[in-house]
Amino acid sequence: MEANAIRWLGGNAVYGLALARTLLLRYATPEARITHDGGVHEGRVTMLAAANGTTYGGVFRIAPGADIADGLLELMIADALSRIGILGLIPHVLRGTHIGRPGVTLVRSRRIRIQTAQPLAVHADGEILNHATTQLDIEVLPCALCVVA
Helix, strand or coil: CHEEEEECCCCCCCHHHHHHHHHHCCCCCCCCEEECCCCEEEEEEEEEEEECCCCCCCCCCCCCCCCCCCCCEEEEEEEEEHHHHHHHHHHHHCCCCCHHHHHHHHEEECCCEEEEEEEEEECCCCEEEEEEEEEEEEEECCCCCCCCC
């Protein structure tokens, strides 16, 4: 959400400034309940990212093992981290080496439900879909999109 508000800066620098603003002004670790095909994950989170492809924003390798054709979402869950912990995690996310690090969980699932007590913004492909929601249901619909390349 912060990156979308920065219109005067271009390129990847916008992500660095957005991260700095978020860590300084708005950083919170909301309590979340995440239900997926394999069970439930509950606790405070720094970030949740459901991905069908490997990369966010062209530079963040959020789900390096994702396969757009396998009918599954990759849900990356980063448990509550300190501000310093986030700064240490960012280089790993850029390289795609964050999976398996302490506090980072990867779940593969067809259906995901995310519930929070605190309303949170929902983004999809860089666009804000909802500024304040407490429940989000995500589901993969295999073969629902035909692509001609």
